[in-house]
Amino acid sequence: MHDADLAHERDYVAGLYARLDELRAEKRAQLAQVRRAGAVGTMQNVSERDAFAALYEDRLAQLDAVDDRLVFGRLDLDSGEEQYIGRIGLTTEDLQRLMVDWRAPEAGHFYQATAFDRQGVRRRRHLILQGRTVKAIEDDVLDAGMLADNDSLQGEGALLAALNSKRTGRMSDIVGTIQSEQDRIIRSSISGALVVQGGPGTGKTAVALHRAAYLLYTHRERLKTAGVLLVGPSSSFMNYIERVLPSLGETGVVMASVGRLMPGITTVAEPESDVAAVKGRLDMADVVANAVANRQRTPPADRILEVDGRKLVLTPRQVRRARDRARATGKPHNEARVSFVKMLLRELTEQMTELVEAGNIGNNADRSYLAEDVRSARDVRIALNLCWMPMTPEKLIDELLSKPAILEACTPNLTPAERALLLRPAGAPWTESDVPLLDEAAELLGELDAAAGRGLAQQESDRARDLANAKQTLVNMETAGVDVLITAEELMDQNQERETRLTAAERATTDRSWAFGHIVVDEAQELSPMQWRLLVRRCPLKSFTIVGDIAQTSSVAGANSWQSALAPMFGDRWQLEELTVNYRTPSQIAEAAARMATAAGLVVSAPKAVREGRWDPVIDRVDADQIVSRLVEVLPEELAAIEGGLLAVIADGPLLPAAGKALREVYGRRVGTGAGSYAQDIVVISPREAKGLEFDGVVVLEPTAMLNHEHGRVGDLYVAMTRPTQRLRLIAAAGVPAGIED
Numbered sequence: 025m026h027d028a029d030l031a032h033e034r035d036y037v038a039g040l041y042a043r044l045d046e047l048r049a050e051k052r053a054q055l056a057q058v059r060r061a062g063a064v065g066t067m068q069n070v071s072e073r074d075a076f077a078a079l080y081e082d083r084l085a086q087l088d089a090v091d092d093r094l095v096f097g098r099l100d101l102d103s104g105e106e107q108y109i110g111r112i113g114l115t116t117e118d119l120q121r122l123m124v125d126w127r128a129p130e131a132g133h134f135y136q137a138t139a140f141d142r143q144g145v146r147r148r149r150h151l152i153l154q155g156r157t158v159k160a161i162e163d164d165v166l167d168a169g170m171l172a173d174n175d176s177l178q179g180e181g182a183l184l185a186a187l188n189s190k191r192t193g194r195m196s197d198i199v200g201t202i203q204s205e206q207d208r209i210i211r212s213s214i215s216g217a218l219v220v221q222g223g224p225g226t227g228k229t230a231v232a233l234h235r236a237a238y239l240l241y242t243h244r245e246r247l248k249t250a251g252v253l254l255v256g257p258s259s260s261f262m263n264y265i266e267r268v269l270p271s272l273g274e275t276g277v278v279m280a281s282v283g284r285l286m287p288g289i290t291t292v293a294e295p296e297s298d299v300a301a302v303k304g305r306l307d308m309a310d311v312v313a314n315a316v317a318n319r320q321r322t323p324p325a326d327r328i329l330e331v332d333g334r335k336l337v338l339t340p341r342q343v344r345r346a347r348d349r350a351r352a353t354g355k356p357h358n359e360a361r362v363s364f365v366k367m368l369l370r371e372l373t374e375q376m377t378e379l380v381e382a383g384n385i386g387n388n389a390d391r392s393y394l395a396e397d398v399r400s401a402r403d404v405r406i407a408l409n410l411c412w413m414p415m416t417p418e419k420l421i422d423e424l425l426s427k428p429a430i431l432e433a434c435t436p437n438l439t440p441a442e443r444a445l446l447l448r449p450a451g452a453p454w455t456e457s458d459v460p461l462l463d464e465a466a467e468l469l470g471e472l473d474a475a476a477g478r479g480l481a482q483q484e485s486d487r488a489r490d491l492a493n494a495k496q497t498l499v500n501m502e503t504a505g506v507d508v509l510i511t512a513e514e515l516m517d518q519n520q521e522r523e524t525r526l527t528a529a530e531r532a533t534t535d536r537s538w539a540f541g542h543i544v545v546d547e548a549q550e551l552s553p554m555q556w557r558l559l560v561r562r563c564p565l566k567s568f569t570i571v572g573d574i575a576q577t578s579s580v581a582g583a584n585s586w587q588s589a590l591a592p593m594f595g596d597r598w599q600l601e602e603l604t605v606n607y608r609t610p611s612q613i614a615e616a617a618a619r620m621a622t623a624a625g626l627v628v629s630a631p632k633a634v635r636e637g638r639w640d641p642v643i644d645r646v647d648a649d650q651i652v653s654r655l656v657e658v659l660p661e662e663l664a665a666i667e668g669g670l671l672a673v674i675a676d677g678p679l680l681p682a683a684g685k686a687l688r689e690v691y692g693r694r695v696g697t698g699a700g701s702y703a704q705d706i707v708v709i710s711p712r713e714a715k716g717l718e719f720d721g722v723v724v725l726e727p728t729a730m731l732n733h734e735h736g737r738v739g740d741l742y743v744a745m746t747r748p749t750q751r752l753r754l755i756a757a758a759g760v761p762a763g764i765e766d
């Protein structure tokens with residue numbers, strides 16, 4: 025019976041792939057036709073042809089991206105209907121449904137139905153594919169009545185197969201095996217802030233990515249113009265996850281690490297965690313505001329300005345009045361400067377006119393040229409700039425952090441020690457924790473070239489023009505013999521969508537005022553209050569998915585509780601969901617990590633591990649000068665245990681370079697160190713770099729150093745111990761942390 029079922033599924037799945045190929049061929053033919061039509065010159069212009077080509081290219085790219093594990097499930101419903109669930113929706117030519125997109129509402133039953141709450145499902149079938157062939161099927165029979173005539177019940181096999189597979193250094197999607205507690209979160213409402221708390225390995229990152237894909241599918245209208253931003257802790261983490269969304273057929277998500285959120289600025293990690301903590305405090309917003317106000321100065325005494333051999337006087341009172349009026353406009357510094365300058369120039373021109381007229385009584389010549397003389401006089405330009413200097417965010421923050429006098433003037437609430445932490449050489453590289461300061465400055469300074477945005481009337485006339493172009497394009501296409509099944513409005517919207525999608529990604533790097541429709545934040549516990557402030561500015565609707573684990577916080581600027589982290593930006597308007605099952609780490613290792621963390625005083629939500637491992641954690645006790653040599657000695661054993669999988673050596677401080685050097689001597693280019701090296705099979709990294717990643721085997725060097733490190737947090741060791749999917753080894757000289765000594 026099982027064989028018959030398998031044969032049936034193979035036939036069906038072959039049919040799905042045949043349909044996919046057919047659609048691809050169709051789109052390819054349409055694309056070729058458009059290109060040919062363009063080449064013979066019947067197009068109105070090249071951009072119209074390109075617009076049509078882009079439409080087909082997009083569809084083709086989506087169809088190409090879903091080849092791997094195209095279909096993964098089938099539901100047998102009480103109604104007798106059978107529904108296949110896959111990466112995209114497919115229909116026959118005459119619109120009979122062949123496969124349902126996993127994000128469609130009816131596909132939710134595939135992930136949520138249980139024997140207690142069947143939701144009209146009699147049987148859920150997992151299809152496990154190898155290439156395009158069904159290799160195995162596994163059934164969850166939810167309706168007891170079916171059990172009698174069915175002997176192919178195989179429970180959680182698909183999940184376990186996925187979990188036991190070797191890691192590649194890149195995350196893959198979990199669309200075929202999403203579990204019900206995860207699915208509930210993925211499909212929850214878009215409005216407001218949703219916090220997903222979960223211990224290590226509970227699928228928080230996976231859930232965050234699938235949720236982004238779900239939201240784009242379900243709220244396409246709303247999100248196509250605004251876009252979704254996905255924020256992660258580091259660029260190595262972004263590399264790790266970057267393939268997941270394309271594999272789900274989504275390319276409309278802008279992905280950025282927290283250090284990349286200020287357009288045009290590249291950053292390094294903040295080397296000192298104490299510095300990060302001060303820069304991350306919310307009162308830094310006041311410091312930046314003070315720095316801006318500090319650039320709006322009143323001269324201490326009258327200033328004499330020479331214009332064409334005449335002497336004008338600029339008084340502190342005049343400057344103060346102009347400053348107050350300019351501030352009262354409520355505009356940012358650079359834009360308010362226009363009012364300030366205009367007012368003072370008017371007053372100085374009046375003075376100049378009086379002086380000129382005093383020497384030419386009775387002569388009523390036109391004196392309008394005087395305004396230009398005053399405006400362009402060197403003395404005037406210098407004086408006005410000194411009173412209200414046009415500023416870029418980079419210059420403002422660089423000077424704030426490098427000039428002790430400015431720093432002191434702008435930080436009345438900081439202690440001298442805190443000020444000393446902030447001080448750095450002029451022109452020093454920007455760090456991740458400078459980004460929120462730069463962003464705050466950009467907000468308060470405004471555009472240097474305060475060009476007005478496009479007016480409504482302009483937008484309307486643009487739309488009318490686009491529509492006329494789209495109609496003409498369709499006429500041209502039909503004349504050229506292309507079978508056009510689309511209206512002019514659809515074509516125009518499609519083009520605008522494409523434009524905006526490109527623009528959403530582009531504008532994330534060029535326009536800091538872009539407002540996203542939704543923001544997904546991963547490893548959110550690491551964010552400082554100032555980073556939160558920046559993110560909320562990027563999504564004024566406050567539509568957020570926030571995932572993280574408070575117990576894994578390693579940044580000193582990060583959060584101790586969701587309540588304290590979110591209250592300043594969200595008040596109590598956020599909802600908490602929890603993930604409770606650990607899919608990554610075998611139970612022996614997960615329990616050891618939780619015991620260690622609890623003994624060290626950390627409150628952990630220790631999730632239940634979904635599987636047992638083959639090994640308990642291995643602990644080696646050695647002398648301090650033997651840590652690295654022991655590592656080299658045991659590495660062959662560790663590599664053999666994980667049979668060609670990925671191995672990470674996690675260390676901190678001087679041990680990190682020492683381990684990298686020693687291993688490279690033996691294993692050469694197989695060893696990668698630092699960000700971007702996850703293509704290698706042996707990786708030597710710090711706990712911070714390991715955050716969010718996973719490996720088949722992990723060796724932790726000197727665990728107590730991660731606990732007792734001056735700025736370290738228990739979270740660092742907890743992160744390190746919860747990275748493996750198979751095996752964990754600790755090499756310890758300075759004692760074994762409480763909770764795991766045997």
Ligand SMILES: Nc1ncnc2c1ncn2[C@@H]1O[C@H](COP(=O)(O)OP(=O)(O)OP(=O)(O)O)[C@@H](O)[C@H]1O
Nearest residue numbers: 198201202203224225226227228229230607608716
């Ligand atoms: N439903 C699932 N089906 C298959 N694999 C899953 C499922 N849920 C999670 N996983 C796998 O478990 C591992 C851990 O997931 P993920 O990295 O998303 O967890 P996390 O909660 O972000 O972990 P951490 O906080 O420790 O970084 C990944 O390999 C992921 O693919």
